Amino acid sequence: MLRLLQIELIKLWNNRASKVLIISYFTLLLCMALIAAIKFDIGPIQFHMAEQGIFNFPYIWHLNTWIAGGLKLFFAIVIVSMMANEYSNKTIKQNLIDGLSKKEFIASKFLTVFTFSLISTLFVFLISLTLGLIYSDFTELSIVFSELEYLLAYFVKLLGFFSFCLFLGILVKRSAFALGFLIVWYAIENLALRFLVWWFAGQEASATFMKYLPLESMSNLIKEPVTRFKAVQSMVAQVGEELNKNYNVHFYELLIVLLWTAIFIYLSYALLKKRDL
Amino acid sequence: METILTVNNLTKKFGFLTAVKDLSFTIEKGNVYGILGPNGSGKSTTLGIVLNVVNRSAGSFSWFNGSLSTHEALKKVGAIIERPNFYPYMTAVQNLKLVCKIKEVSPDKIAEKLELVGLLDRKDSKFRTYSLGMKQRLAIASALLNDPEILILDEPTNGLDPQGIHQIREIIKKIASQGTTILLASHLLDEVEKVCSHVVILRKGEKLYSGPVEDMLASHGFFELQTEHTDALLDFLEKQAIFGAVKQENGVIKVILKEEMDAKTLNEQLFAKGIVLSHLVKRKESLEEQFLTLTNNIQKPA
Numbered sequence: 001m002l003r004l005l006q007i008e009l010i011k012l013w014n015n016r017a018s019k020v021l022i023i024s025y026f027t028l029l030l031c032m033a034l035i036a037a038i039k040f041d042i043g044p045i046q047f048h049m050a051e052q053g054i055f056n057f058p059y060i061w062h063l064n065t066w067i068a069g070g071l072k073l074f075f076a077i078v079i080v081s082m083m084a085n086e087y088s089n090k091t092i093k094q095n096l097i098d099g100l101s102k103k104e105f106i107a108s109k110f111l112t113v114f115t116f117s118l119i120s121t122l123f124v125f126l127i128s129l130t131l132g133l134i135y136s137d138f139t140e141l142s143i144v145f146s147e148l149e150y151l152l153a154y155f156v157k158l159l160g161f162f163s164f165c166l167f168l169g170i171l172v173k174r175s176a177f178a179l180g181f182l183i184v185w186y187a188i189e190n191l192a193l194r195f196l197v198w199w200f201a202g203q204e205a206s207a208t209f210m211k212y213l214p215l216e217s218m219s220n221l222i223k224e225p226v227t228r229f230k231a232v233q234s235m236v237a238q239v240g241e242e243l244n245k246n247y248n249v250h251f252y253e254l255l256i257v258l259l260w261t262a263i264f265i266y267l268s269y270a271l272l273k274k275r276d277l
Numbered sequence: 278m279e280t281i282l283t284v285n286n287l288t289k290k291f292g293f294l295t296a297v298k299d300l301s302f303t304i305e306k307g308n309v310y311g312i313l314g315p316n317g318s319g320k321s322t323t324l325g326i327v328l329n330v331v332n333r334s335a336g337s338f339s340w341f342n343g344s345l346s347t348h349e350a351l352k353k354v355g356a357i358i359e360r361p362n363f364y365p366y367m368t369a370v371q372n373l374k375l376v377c378k379i380k381e382v383s384p385d386k387i388a389e390k391l392e393l394v395g396l397l398d399r400k401d402s403k404f405r406t407y408s409l410g411m412k413q414r415l416a417i418a419s420a421l422l423n424d425p426e427i428l429i430l431d432e433p434t435n436g437l438d439p440q441g442i443h444q445i446r447e448i449i450k451k452i453a454s455q456g457t458t459i460l461l462a463s464h465l466l467d468e469v470e471k472v473c474s475h476v477v478i479l480r481k482g483e484k485l486y487s488g489p490v491e492d493m494l495a496s497h498g499f500f501e502l503q504t505e506h507t508d509a510l511l512d513f514l515e516k517q518a519i520f521g522a523v524k525q526e527n528g529v530i531k532v533i534l535k536e537e538m539d540a541k542t543l544n545e546q547l548f549a550k551g552i553v554l555s556h557l558v559k560r561k562e563s564l565e566e567q568f569l570t571l572t573n574n575i576q577k578p579a
Contacts, residue, residue, distance in 0.1 A: 003378060010375050014367045094362040097328045098379045098419075099352035276291075277330040 004108035005115060007100075012082060012112070021078045022116075028071055029123050032064060033131055054229065055135035058147035062225045062247065064128040065154035068120070069222055072158055075120075076165045079113060080178045083169025093277045106269045109166055117158035125151055153221040153249040160218050160257040160264075167264040170271050189213045214264075217256045223247050279306040280342055281427050281458055282327060287336035289322050289482075296322040298482040299336070304427065304460060309453050311469035311490075312462040313568060314479035320462040321359060323479075324431050328356055341426075352380045355420030356429035361412040365405035369396060369415055372404055373422060382423045390418040394448060410441030417448055427458040434468065446471065470564040478571055485571045490564070497534040500543060503556030504530075510552050529556065 012018045038049035054063055086092040095105060133139060165182070172178040193213060198206035210216045226232060228247050282304040289297040297319040304310055312320045325331030327338050329347050340350030363372045370387060377384040391397045394414035399407070407415065413433060420428055430449070434442040449472055453459055463469050469476060470490070477487040504510050507530070514520045514532050521533035540559045547554060562570070 003381070007375065007378050010371070010378065011364060014364070014371050016366065089364060090360070090362040091364055093330050093358070095379060096330050096348075097351060097356045097358065098376055099348050099350075099354075099381075100379050101329075101346075101348035104348070274332070276325070276332055 079165040081175040084175040087173040113162040311473035319482035355425035361416035
């Protein structure tokens with residue numbers, strides 16, 4: 001296992017483009033902490049982002065995993081190219097000839113994706129914990145460590161998304177086209193499929209159906225936290241509306257994404273096995 | 278003798294095209310094998326199948342008498358097929374370290390193997406800065422990292438300049454002299470003739486011959502004859518069982534021998550019959566002529 005991970009890390013770490021992208025990704029994650037520094041001081045209007053309660057436990061887990069989730073697209077470039085480059089350099093052929101089995105090849109890629117998802121989750125955990133401890137109004141342990149399921153959801157979301165990227169890399173074999181396909185697929189899910197089902201079976205059926213699609217199920221794992229924020233809610237209440245939204249992470253939603261992860265990894269393997277190189 | 282690779286009735290179809298048809302052969306330890314065949318005869322496909330990168334349509338193959346799974350067996354094999362494939366952004370040493378990780382061997386031998394192929398002074402240059410000849414030599418170094426039981430080379434001198442070809446051949450000879458089993462696929466006959474002890478000849482995916490090079494050349498040679506009494510000569514040749522096929526080309530009669538016979542004896546016999554020769558040469562067929570005969574593509578020099 002360690003050997004397979006090492007093999008992949010040698011390939012990635014010696015590639016300058018990948019190295020820069022990986023470092024930038026984690027730097028961007030760190031930059032989340034900079035939200036705390038947003039401060040307006042225009043005469044009578046004083047606004048300090050960190051003081052608005054956005055860093056309160058346990059809300060911070062929700063907010064930060066949601067923001068960090070947006071950065072995954074950035075990392076997708078690394079994942080897609082690490083797969084597609086094996087094809088364009090034909091090194092996949094050499095790897096197999098050198099005695100790596102097809103199963104090991106996929107395993108080494110998946111392990112890498114798993115490791116990066118784990119590190120990223122850990123990173124978000126530590127940043128949020130630090131920010132929370134500095135700015136949160138509540139620091140009782142029971143509150144600090146509540147709602148940690150958002151971190152689990154974040155991890156599963158990354159794992160699923162990156163597995164999708166791996167699969168696209170193998171399917172399309174060219175990084176640029178694979179990324180293009182990712183965008184096209186997003187459009188297919190959100191325009192074609194959504195409205196097709198809407199047209200045939202109505203809005204409700206469409207909304208239920210969407211939950212089972214790969215990209216939509218991933219983004220659905222962590223719902224947007226903005227309307228949950230109490231300042232926003234009180235604003236909405238003033239207008240006379242009421243927001244009744246369930247922000248929780250549901251077990252079956254995790255299951256859907258994990259299922260997609262398994263499907264993508266299996267399909268990658270099946271594709272690799274079937275193809276002549 | 279220890280068997281390294283057994284191929285049984287291997288078949289590969291690409292759609293309607295049959296690239297390899299019902300191919301069987303065995304590779305024994307210690308010999309140097311050549312797979313010969315014109316372009317598109319299925320050499321690379323065959324090697325691709327036994328190297329786990331091309332799926333077979335039918336038949337089977339086993340490494341080391343089937344004692345190891347294919348990918349485990351490949352760790353004991355060194356192979357280079359077609360073009361050298363390495364990570365262009367990594368240096369020679371980094372690439373070789375990666376290969377060591379894959380093959381699960383220690384990286385101690387990297388310097389030694391780079392020395393062997395004469396790349397030690399360029400070990401820290403990125404692969405993409407290498408010339409084709411250097412890339413090919415790096416591929417050989419990489420294939421030797423595990424001190425393989427068998428070295429498989431597919432057209433190792435393709436696209437190289439004469440100097441590069443010479444270097445690669447010298448390396449192959451050096452390795453062969455150390456007792457490593459070698460399987461060399463090539464359409465260059467002199468290349469195979471120079472280094473191989475056994476050959477497998479393919480045409481359109483079918484095996485035409487497999488066995489030792491000497492047996493293939495086991496013909497007793499042929500005579501080239503010229504005389505004013507052509508009809509009498511032809512008559513004489515046809516009546517004797519010792520002579521095989523007779524061909525006439527540009528006034529020269531070429532007759533293949535079925536048994537050993539020296540030029541002196543023939544001359545005496547003919548002279549006794551009153552046939553005086555103006556031209557008499559005894560020759561052995563070169564591998565090239567043998568090969569062309571076998572592949573039904575005769576283009577003899579005049």
